[in-house]
Amino acid sequence: MKPNPQRAHELEVEFKKGFDGICLRIWPHCQQIASVSTGPFVLYVDSMRERSYSKGLTVTSPLYTSSEAFIGVNIWPRDENQCYLIHLNTTFFEFIPTAEMDEPQPTAIFPEQVTIGEEYEIIITSINPLYRYRLGDIVRVVRFVNQCPVVEFVRRKGQLLSVKAEKTSEVSMWNAINQCIKQHWTGKRLVDYTCCENALLAQLKGGEKAIIPYYIVFLEFDDGSTLLPDEKQKLDEVLQSLTFPYESFRLKQRIAPMVVHTVRSRTFRDMRRFIVANSMASANQLKIPRVVSKPDHLQYLLDHMIGE
Numbered sequence: 001m002k003p004n005p006q007r008a009h010e011l012e013v014e015f016k017k018g019f020d021g022i023c024l025r026i027w028p029h030c031q032q033i034a035s036v037s038t039g040p041f042v043l044y045v046d047s048m049r050e051r052s053y054s055k056g057l058t059v060t061s062p063l064y065t066s067s068e069a070f071i072g073v074n075i076w077p078r079d080e081n082q083c084y085l086i087h088l089n090t091t092f093f094e095f096i097p098t099a100e101m102d103e104p105q106p107t108a109i110f111p112e113q114v115t116i117g118e119e120y121e122i123i124i125t126s127i128n129p130l131y132r133y134r135l136g137d138i139v140r141v142v143r144f145v146n147q148c149p150v151v152e153f154v155r156r157k158g159q160l161l162s163v164k165a166e167k168t169s170e171v172s173m174w175n176a177i178n179q180c181i182k183q184h185w186t187g188k189r190l191v192d193y194t195c196c197e198n199a200l201l202a203q204l205k206g207g208e209k210a211i212i213p214y215y216i217v218f219l220e221f222d223d224g225s226t227l228l229p230d231e232k233q234k235l236d237e238v239l240q241s242l243t244f245p246y247e248s249f250r251l252k253q254r255i256a257p258m259v260v261h262t263v264r265s266r267t268f269r270d271m272r273r274f275i276v277a278n279s280m281a282s283a284n285q286l287k288i289p290r291v292v293s294k295p296d297h298l299q300y301l302l303d304h305m306i307g308e
Contacts, residue, residue, distance in 0.1 A: 021055035095120035163213035192268035224265035
C-alpha cells in the first residue's frame with residue numbers, strides 16, 4: 001500500500017465534521033456492513049449503531065464460518081434475529097447436546113435429529129484432510145428448512161460462570177449488563193466487558209479461596225468513567241432477577257455479591273494486543289474472552305482498574 005496524500009486529506013476533512021454517518025461519507029458506494037451480529041458480538045454492533053457510524057446502512061451477518069469450516073449461510077438477512085441454515089455440502093456435521101458436553105463420551109447426533117429450541121455443541125468432520133473435532137461453538141436450533149436445521153450462534157464453550165454449579169451463561173451476564181445500561185447507568189456507553197470467578201484471583205495472589213465464592217466483573221465505558229457503589233450493586237440485583245439459579249444461591253448466601261470494577265479507557269483494546277503478543281492467537285480471530293481463565297489476563301485487568 002502506497003501513501004495517498006489526497007485521500008488522507010479527504011478523510012481528515014470528514015473526520016473533523018464528526019463521526020455521525022461516517023461510513024457512507026467516506027465510502028459513498030457502500031451498500032451494507034457485513035458483520036457477525038449474534039452472541040457476544042451484539043455489543044459491538046449495538047455500539048456502532050448507537051454512535052450512528054453506520055447511519056443509512058443495513059448491518060447483516062451473511063455467513064457463519066470458522067477457520068476450520070464453512071458452517072452456515074443466512075438467507076434471511078433482514079430478520080432482526082440473525083440465524084444460519086447449516087451448509088451440509090462441504091462439511092459433515094454432528095451435534096452434542098449441551099447437557100452432555102462434559103461427559104467423556106457424549107452423544108453425537110445428526111443434523112436431522114436435533115430439536116428446535118435446544119442448544120448443541122458442533123462437531124465437524126472436514127473432507128480434505130479428513131479430521132473430526134469439536135468446534136467449541138454452542139448454537140441453538142430455531143427451525144428447520146426441510147430436514148436441514150437453522151441455528152443461531154449462542155456462545156463459545158467454556159464461557160460460563162459457575163462457582164456453585166449455577167452455570168451463569170455469557171448471554172445472561174450480557175442481558176444483565178445491558179439492562180443496567182438502559183435502566184440504571186444513565187448516559188453510560190459500554191466499550192467492552194469480561195468476568196471471572198474469584199478462584200482465579202486466589203490463584204493469582206497465591207492465597208486461599210474465599211469461603212463464599214463470587215463473580216468479578218470488569219467494565220470499560222467510553223468516557224473512562226466509573227460507577228458509584230450503588231450502581232455497581234445494581235448489576236448483581238439485575239442478574240438475580242434474570243437467572244433463578246444465581247438468585248437462589250445468592251439468597252442462601254452460598255454465593256457472595258459480585259465485585260464490579262471499572263477499567264481505564266482503551267484497556268480492552270490494549271488487552272487484545274497483550275494477548276496476541278503473549279500467545280499464538282491471531283489478531284484477526286482473537287475475541288475478548290467473556291470469562292477470563294488465565295492469571296496473566298486477570299493481572300492485566302487489575303493493573304488497569306480505575307481508582308482502586
